[in-house]
Amino acid sequence: MPAAISVIVPVHNSARFLKACLEHLKRSSFQDYECIVVDDGSTDDSAEVAKAAGATLRTTDRRRGPAYARNIGAKSAQGEILFFIDADVCVSPNTLERVHANFEQDPELTAVMGSYDDVPESQDFISLYKNLMHSYVHHTSRHEACTFWSGCGAIRKSVFEEFSGFDESYERPAIEDIELGYRLNAAKKKLLLDPTMLVKHLKRWSFFGLIKTDIMDRGIPWTELILRDRMLPNDLNLQLSQRVSVALVFLLILCAMYTTLRVGRSFTLAILTLLFLMLAQFGVESRWRTQPKALVAMLGLMAFIVYLAWVTYSGWLIPPVIIAYALLFFRHRYAFKTQRARRISGALCGAYLVGTVVFTFLYLPFERTALLFYAVLMIVILLNSQFYVFLAGRTGRLLALAAIPFHLLYHFYNGISFGVGMVRHVFRRAFAPHNVVPQAKDASVSQDR
Structure with a gap:
C-alpha cells in the first residue's frame, strides 16, 4: 500500500x-x-x-x-x-x-x-x-x-x-x-x-550572502512575478506596513542627505555614532575566521567615525564610544562563573550603552530638517516595533537593537529590488512580448535505491 x-x-x-x-x-x-x-x-x-x-x-x-x-x-x-x-x-x-x-x-x-x-x-x-x-x-x-x-x-x-x-x-x-x-x-x-x-x-x-539572496534570488524575481500576474497581496513580506516602511526609508535617506547639506558633517558624525552603537553587539560577535567582511566593515565604520570626529573637532565623542564597544567585547568573549555575574555585567553594559546613546543624542542638531529625519525614523521603528519586541524576547534587547539598522537596510534594498524588477519587466515586455512562462519539462534522471 x-x-x-x-x-x-x-x-x-x-x-x-x-x-x-x-x-x-x-x-x-x-x-x-x-x-x-x-x-x-x-x-x-x-x-x-x-x-x-x-x-x-x-x-x-x-x-x-x-x-x-x-x-x-x-x-x-x-x-x-x-x-x-x-x-x-x-x-x-x-x-x-x-x-x-x-x-x-x-x-x-x-x-x-x-x-x-x-x-x-x-x-x-x-x-x-x-x-x-x-x-x-x-x-x-x-x-x-x-x-x-x-x-x-x-x-x-x-x-x-x-x-x-x-x-x-x-x-x-x-x-x-x-x-x-x-x-x-x-x-x-x-x-x-x-x-x-x-x-x-x-x-x-x-x-x-543574505543581501545577495534577498535581492537577486528573491526580491527582483518576485517583483517581476507581481507585475506579470498583477497581484500584490497584503500578506507575508508584502504587508502594507512593509510597503510603507520601504517608502519611508527612502524618505529617511533624502532627509539625511538634505540635513547633512544644511547642518554639516557634525550631523553625519552623530548619526554614524548611533549606528555604530546599535551595531555594537553584532560587531563583537564577528570573528576573523567566520565573518572577516563583517569585522572589516565594523572597524571601517569606527575608523570613519574617528576621522569625522577629528575634522569636526569633536574628539570628546570618541572615548565613550570605544569604551562601550570594549565593554560589550569583553562581556561577549569572556565567560562568567555564575548566571548572576552575567546578569550584573549585562545590566552594567546596558546602562553604560544607554548613557552613551543619550550622550550622543545630545550632540544631535535639532533644527527643522533634522527633526523631520528623527520623526520619519521613529515612524519606521514604530511600524516594525512588534518585530523588534519579538526579537528581544528571543535574543535579548541588545541584539534586537542591532536588528534595527539591518531592518532599515532590508527595507532599502527591497525598494532597490522593486525598482530593478520593474525595469526588467518593462524591458522584457518591450523586447520579448511573446515570451511565455515555461512549463515543467521531461527530465533526464537516473534512479537508485
Missing part, C-alpha cells in the same frame, strides 16, 4: 545538513511516509548519505536547480500528499502529523505551508535575524494563504501534476514556490499557512 505522504528533499552539496534532516524525519511521530532524495548534481557525498538513511535516491545528470529536482521527486512519489522540505531543515516530531491532519480535516485543502521555529540552529546574529524574521512573518500572517513555500510545504499530488509542478526556468533557488502558489491562488485553490507545522533551519547566513 502506498505511503500517505511522500517527503521530497532536493539536495546540492549539503551532505552534512542532509544527514541531520533525514535523521529527524525518522524520529517523526507519523511514520506512514516515504522519503525521496533528489541529488541535484552534488560533488560531495550527499548521495551516499541518502542511501545510508534508506531514502529513495534520484539523481540528475547535472545541476539543474531545486525546481527541476522537486519535479523529479514528485514523478517518483507514490503518496497522495507531496511534502517538500529543504535539505538544510529538520522537521519537528509532529510536523508530518500536522501535514496529514490538515489534509484529513479539510478535503478542499490544496496545499499547506509551515514555518521555521523560533530557535535557529546557528546562533550568530545574522542567522538569528534572518531566521527569526521568517518565523515572525509566518506566525503573524493570515492563515488563508495566497502563495506556497517549498522549504516546508505540502500539496496534493493530483493538483501538483495538474499545474505541471514547479517552473523549471528558475535554475537557481529563487521564487519557484511562490510562482506555483500564485498559479494555484489564481485558480481559486485553497491554500493554508499553518504556523504550528514547524521545521528548524540549519543554515548559517553571512551578511553578503
